[in-house]
Amino acid sequence: MLTLAILGFLHDEPLHGYELKSRITGLTGHIRPVSDGALYPAIARLEKAGLLARRSEPGSGAVPRQVLELTAGGRAELERRLADPAEAEISDQIRFFTVAAFLDRLADPARQAAVLRRRLAFLETPSSFFYDADGRPVTAEQERNPFRRGMLLVARASGAAERAWLSETIEELEGGPAS
Structure with a gap:
């Protein structure tokens, strides 16, 4: 997720490390804050791999x-990462949102739609936070614990909104009804 965010934000424009960290924090920080101990080694790896370059520019003080x-x-x-996200980037909401934040950098609408279809298929697979003794998902209506019931209701509403958005966007990208 961090690598994707770095590549995505630098696709927009060149940035210095502090600006890059601020943008990544804005995208995921309240849920998964990025530390200097994670960001700067990731930048060094990407630079060593030839995926980004560093240049000096005059700073506000004496230090460039x-x-x-x-x-x-x-x-x-x-482009490779956006066209074929890892399974965790489809199944994990925050990772998927990082993919979605940069999916417009993938120029082909059919490839964009294919990524969204993967997420939609994942969301349409029955799941729950809680399961009964027989391994069946527990629904909000079955849950007696009011806090767990609240979690299930919020997840249901959020999932419905995301599925609607995905279906609508796929239809727009493909120029026809989403299935």
Whole structure:
């Protein structure tokens, strides 16, 4: 997720590390904050792999600031990751939202729709936070614990909204009814 966010934000424009961290934090920070101990080693790995480059630019003081920019290889890697997200990037909501935040960088609407179809298929698979003794999902109507019932009701509403958005967007991308 961090690599995808780095590549995605640098696709938009060159940034220095602090700006990049601020944007990533804005995307996922309240749920999964990014630390310097995770960000800067990830940047170093991407730079070593030739996916981004660093250049010096005059700073506000005497020290030049280091600006990061995506290379052609970085653009290709971003496109590869967006076209074929890992299963965890489909099944985990925050990771999927990171994919969705940059999915417009994938130029082909059919490929965008294919990613959304994977997420929709995942959401249409029955699941629950809680299961009964026989391994069947517990519904909000069956749950007696009011806090668990609340979790199930919120998840149901959120899932319905996301499925509606996915179906609508797939239809727009494909120019016909979503199935």
